[in-house]
Amino acid sequence: MEILSFLARRIAQGLVIVFLVSGLIFTLLRVVPGDPVRLMAGGMAPEALINEIATKMGLRDPIPIQFMRYMGHVVRGDLGESFVRPANGASTGGSSFDDSTRGARAKVLDLIGETLPMTLQLAGVAVAMALVISALIGIPGGLAPGRWPDRLAFYVSSVFISLPNFWLGIVLTLLLSVKLGWLPAIGYGGFAYTLLPAFVLAVELSPVLIRTLTGSLASIMQEPFIAVGAVRGLSRRRIIANHALRNASVPLLNLLGVQFSGLLGGVLIVEYIFDYPGLGLLTINAVLQRDFPLIQGIAIVTSAIFVFINIAVDLAATMIDPRLEY
Amino acid sequence: MSAEPILRVRDLSVGIAGNARPILADVSFDLAPREILGIIGASGSGKTVLSRAIVNWLEAPLVVTGGSVAFKGRDILKLSGGAMRATRREIAYVGANPMGALDPTLPVGPQIVEKLHAVAPEIGREDAKRRVITLLDAVRIPSAATRFHDFPSQFSGGMMQRALIVDALVSNPAFLVADNVTQPLDVTVAAQVLRLMRELTVSFDTAIVFISSSLPTACDAANMILVLDEGRVVERQQKDALVANPTHAYTADLVANTPKIWTGTTPPRTPPVGEPVLSVRGASRSYHVRKRGSFAGTSEVRAVRNVTFDVHAGENFGIVGESGCGKSSLMRLLSRLERPDGGQILCEGVDMATLSGRDLLAFRRTVQLVLQDPFGSLPPRTAVGAMIEAPLRIHGLGDSKARRERVVAMMREVGLSPELYDQLPLGLSAGQRQRINVARAMILEPRILIMDETLSALDQAEQFKLLALFETLQAKHGLTYIFISHDMALVRRTCDRVAVMYLGEVVEISRNERLFFDPGHPYSRALLSAIPTLEEKRYRTEDCLLDGEPPNPIDLPVGCGFAGRCPNAFDRCRVESPVLMARGNRDLAACFLVEREAAPVLEEALA
Ligand SMILES: Nc1ncnc2c1ncn2[C@@H]1O[C@H](COP(=O)(O)OP(=O)(O)OP(=O)(O)O)[C@@H](O)[C@H]1O
Ligand code: SF4
Ligand SMILES: [Mg+2]
Numbered sequence: 001m002e003i004l005s006f007l008a009r010r011i012a013q014g015l016v017i018v019f020l021v022s023g024l025i026f027t028l029l030r031v032v033p034g035d036p037v038r039l040m041a042g043g044m045a046p047e048a049l050i051n052e053i054a055t056k057m058g059l060r061d062p063i064p065i066q067f068m069r070y071m072g073h074v075v076r077g078d079l080g081e082s083f084v085r086p087a088n089g090a091s092t093g094g095s096s097f098d099d100s101t102r103g104a105r106a107k108v109l110d111l112i113g114e115t116l117p118m119t120l121q122l123a124g125v126a127v128a129m130a131l132v133i134s135a136l137i138g139i140p141g142g143l144a145p146g147r148w149p150d151r152l153a154f155y156v157s158s159v160f161i162s163l164p165n166f167w168l169g170i171v172l173t174l175l176l177s178v179k180l181g182w183l184p185a186i187g188y189g190g191f192a193y194t195l196l197p198a199f200v201l202a203v204e205l206s207p208v209l210i211r212t213l214t215g216s217l218a219s220i221m222q223e224p225f226i227a228v229g230a231v232r233g234l235s236r237r238r239i240i241a242n243h244a245l246r247n248a249s250v251p252l253l254n255l256l257g258v259q260f261s262g263l264l265g266g267v268l269i270v271e272y273i274f275d276y277p278g279l280g281l282l283t284i285n286a287v288l289q290r291d292f293p294l295i296q297g298i299a300i301v302t303s304a305i306f307v308f309i310n311i312a313v314d315l316a317a318t319m320i321d322p323r324l325e326y
Numbered sequence: 327m328s329a330e331p332i333l334r335v336r337d338l339s340v341g342i343a344g345n346a347r348p349i350l351a352d353v354s355f356d357l358a359p360r361e362i363l364g365i366i367g368a369s370g371s372g373k374t375v376l377s378r379a380i381v382n383w384l385e386a387p388l389v390v391t392g393g394s395v396a397f398k399g400r401d402i403l404k405l406s407g408g409a410m411r412a413t414r415r416e417i418a419y420v421g422a423n424p425m426g427a428l429d430p431t432l433p434v435g436p437q438i439v440e441k442l443h444a445v446a447p448e449i450g451r452e453d454a455k456r457r458v459i460t461l462l463d464a465v466r467i468p469s470a471a472t473r474f475h476d477f478p479s480q481f482s483g484g485m486m487q488r489a490l491i492v493d494a495l496v497s498n499p500a501f502l503v504a505d506n507v508t509q510p511l512d513v514t515v516a517a518q519v520l521r522l523m524r525e526l527t528v529s530f531d532t533a534i535v536f537i538s539s540s541l542p543t544a545c546d547a548a549n550m551i552l553v554l555d556e557g558r559v560v561e562r563q564q565k566d567a568l569v570a571n572p573t574h575a576y577t578a579d580l581v582a583n584t585p586k587i588w589t590g591t592t593p594p595r596t597p598p599v600g601e602p603v604l605s606v607r608g609a610s611r612s613y614h615v616r617k618r619g620s621f622a623g624t625s626e627v628r629a630v631r632n633v634t635f636d637v638h639a640g641e642n643f644g645i646v647g648e649s650g651c652g653k654s655s656l657m658r659l660l661s662r663l664e665r666p667d668g669g670q671i672l673c674e675g676v677d678m679a680t681l682s683g684r685d686l687l688a689f690r691r692t693v694q695l696v697l698q699d700p701f702g703s704l705p706p707r708t709a710v711g712a713m714i715e716a717p718l719r720i721h722g723l724g725d726s727k728a729r730r731e732r733v734v735a736m737m738r739e740v741g742l743s744p745e746l747y748d749q750l751p752l753g754l755s756a757g758q759r760q761r762i763n764v765a766r767a768m769i770l771e772p773r774i775l776i777m778d779e780t781l782s783a784l785d786q787a788e789q790f791k792l793l794a795l796f797e798t799l800q801a802k803h804g805l806t807y808i809f810i811s812h813d814m815a816l817v818r819r820t821c822d823r824v825a826v827m828y829l830g831e832v833v834e835i836s837r838n839e840r841l842f843f844d845p846g847h848p849y850s851r852a853l854l855s856a857i858p859t860l861e862e863k864r865y866r867t868e869d870c871l872l873d874g875e876p877p878n879p880i881d882l883p884v885g886c887g888f889a890g891r892c893p894n895a896f897d898r899c900r901v902e903s904p905v906l907m908a909r910g911n912r913d914l915a916a917c918f919l920v921e922r923e924a925a926p927v928l929e930e931a932l933a
Contacts, residue, residue, distance in 0.1 A: 223426065224421075224423055224426035224427060225426055225427055225428050225429050225430075227385065228421065228426075228427045228428075230383065231378075231381055231383045231414070231419045232414070232419075232441045232444075232493065233411055233414030233415065233441060233444050233445040233497075234440070234441060234444050235411060235444065238440075238444065242429075242440070243429045243432075246429070246431055246432075247429065247430075247431055250431075320431055321430070321431045322431065322477045322479075323430060323431075323477070323479050
């Protein structure tokens with residue numbers, strides 16, 4: 001029952017957050033300079049025509065009215081249609097204002113539906129890699145505070161933190177893909193294409209995870225129940241695996257929840273570098289093309305994912321540590 | 327004892343790596359099967375180090391520098407890690423910090439099963455679980471099978487200590503080292519744990535090394551006592567002989583400083599019957615706490631329930647009870663840090679709740695508070711003089727020169743050297759810090775001083791000195807003291823009248839002599855039976871102390887609050903709540919048994 005009331009409360013909060021984010025993005029998109037109709041119709045289109053199209057599309061109505069109309073569609077599961085992308089795939093430029101293809105514009109939901117799984121796969125692999133890296137480096141560090149594994153963890157995280165992701169992505173592509181031919185890098189043609197970009201993201205995620213894990217493990221190892229475990233006859237392996245790591249994972253989990261927002265930024269860049277057909281690439285193109293409905297849809301979906309992940313993380317944390325309040 | 331000793335400690339020395347000063351020097355003793363050996367010593371004498379050394383559990387920088395600890399003929403200090411872990415089945419340890427001893431994120435029962443499984447892998451999970459539940463039941467943890475799945479934070483200190491005793495005994499060890507196990511517990515719970523340990527040596531065939539910083543506690547538990555001073559065994563005697571003829575100076579001091587309750591030579595002071603300066607009239611106070619895991623639900627904690635008493639001018643009034651009984655909540659009401667949400671508190675005839683503005687300020691001068699913690703309560707970056715002067719400044723009294731003179735005079739009066747005036751409180755002893763607190767309270771020339779556990783953190787000698795100071799101050803300034811304490815011995819020594827609190831209620835108010843020699847309430851008797859003393863007890867734990875701990879003030883039982891633990895409870899107690907009833911001579915107790923004995927007195931009076 002406690003879990004249900006927790007979920008109900010958090011989901012309600014989440015909906016509010018998603019609504020506010022949507023409203024904010026919606027407003028921003030409409031006040032920043034740059035008229036999407038101008039982009040769609042092309043620079044040569046007469047002003048009157050642009051105004052006509054814009055009025056037809058409702059873009060000249062007051063923002064709150066536009067927003068409410070939009071949200072009315074959203075709650076029915078309709079995220080609208082892209083301004084610029086045809087249903088068949090390739091993005092149309094703004095060269096022609098001949099509007100014959102308007103009926104065949106791609107649905108935003110479909111566009112997101114195609115790319116989101118790719119990005120989730122990338123993010124999942126990246127987080128898994130980051131966790132493995134942080135465990136391999138952070139756990140020995142946390143168990144030997146002040147000694148060389150601790151210092152190693154410190155240096156590794158310092159190096160990782162100072163590697164720019166675009167630079168690392170390019171270097172790794174040149175080395176592993178172009179020179180050695182071990183891994184494919186550009187585009188997507190199977191799971192192997194995920195590995196390099198995921199690794200670049202993992203390197204970006206790891207430093208904070210390593211530091212948190214080292215720090216929290218080192219402080220948990222000072223807790224009396226760790227020392228008492230030895231006199232109770234538990235082996236050191238067991239104490240560390242069953243108790244120290246369990247306790248140390250709570251701050252790590254909370255951090256992961258926060259890091260996901262950072263991950264989104266990384267995804268944009270990495271997908272762009274590797275031409276990885278995910279949500280990040282879609283976002284970049286959508287922004288470049290001022291594709292309002294698409295940007296708007298992506299914002300709603302990502303903020304919903306963000307809310308969902310934070311609920312999941314908190315749920316997992318309370319599962320591990322019952323003292324945390326729902 | 328002719329039996330081969332289980333444990334033979336010989337010339338055990340422990341030091342710190344790279345430091346010549348030994349922490350333990352040449353400690354030798356034997357432990358016979360089923361024996362309870364008491365070890366006492368001052369703080370820092372090496373008790374904890376010894377207790378850890380004999381279970382081969384020293385951590386850097388401590389190292390064994392010589393000697394042996396032979397368990398069943400084998401020196402365990404020389405065992406390898408694996409062999410030592412196997413031996414842990416036979417050697418158990420319980421420490422002074424029950425709340426920190428288990429992983430807070432896992433339920434208690436499974437952790438004990440885990441330990442049993444680690445030292446005795448041949449026992450199956452189901453068997454292990456059954457065994458743990460049986461033992462939890464044996465140490466009288468209520469509804470053990472459900473409690474098995476509770477988390478450490480859901481256990482009280484006393485229950486946790488008992489669970490750890492289960493954890494220690496679950497593998498049927500040959501001996502158990504108990505380091506200060508009763509220290510963090512309330513007196514009645516400590517007495518229960520002690521009784522439990524004595525029973526267990528018999529039923530489990532376990533020998534115990536019982537280490538304590540309190541001589542009476544050690545004497546309660548053990549027959550043979552070893553005295554440790556600066557890492558050396560300075561004395562070993564049977565307990566009676568030790569108390570009668572201590573040979574070493576430290577032991578002699580310890581025996582002399584152990585307070586006496588019934589055989590003391592305290593000259594009975596006739597309590598002054600002046601005007602009531604403080605009248606508590608049916609005061610109640612509840613707090614609302616958020617219910618775990620609900621939207622907006624709160625539970626009501628009834629911290630103070632319908633409390634009524636008078637404190638007379640010049641009196642020493644005591645309020646005793648165990649942790650959580652509402653003492654400190656009542657203190658907050660008496661000092662008007664909070665207002666009661668039912669009833670009234672009158673100070674010199676004026677309802678405190680109505681005070682405001684200048685009257686409130688004047689009241690604050692009349693009633694001052696000295697708190698428990700001598701370390702936390704002083705701002706570390708303020709000079710001693712400025713600290714004592716602060717109340718004068720707040721109340722805008724005198725110019726800076728006059729204030730300084732008053733502060734210096736006050737420092738002299740409480741026994742602080744005026745040289746401390748410009749110094750920071752760093753490095754001052756607990757006693758000196760407490761004197762600063764007293765000076766801070768006294769500087770406003772209050773009429774009433776409320777002492778909330780003021781002396782608890784001090785050792786016996788310091789307590790004596792401060793009590794003498796209180797007496798002098800009282801004689802000079804006509805003060806009224808209210809002592810709030812859990813320490814019955816202290817109350818016996820200082821108070822004229824005492825209110826005993828249980829679950830937010832005052833269950834007895836009696837004059838000192840009456841309370842200690844003829845208590846009116848079964849809970850008072852239980853408290854008396856649990857005082858650690860060296861004397862023959864007037865009230866035996868066996869008769870007066872039932873199991874269990876105070877119920878939670880959130881879900882109060884109907885009927886008498888004490889019924890669940892009362893050895894005298896009968897049917898009526900579970901349906902009806904007793905109120906304070908006169909027992910003659912202004913002594914009151916809230917127990918139906920009083921009615922029965924009081925009735926004839928009343929008839930006599932009528933006749
Ligand atoms: N880990 C340690 N490192 C350095 N010194 C230590 C360590 N543990 C204990 N000592 C020193 O050993 C001496 C004995 O300490 P110990 O804790 O055994 O005292 P104790 O008798 O248990 O005192 P208490 O009654 O306060 O528990 C003290 O001087 C203490 O400072
Ligand atoms: S009223 Fe009953 S239960 Fe309460 S203290 Fe008296 S005898 Fe015990
Ligand atoms: Mg100790």
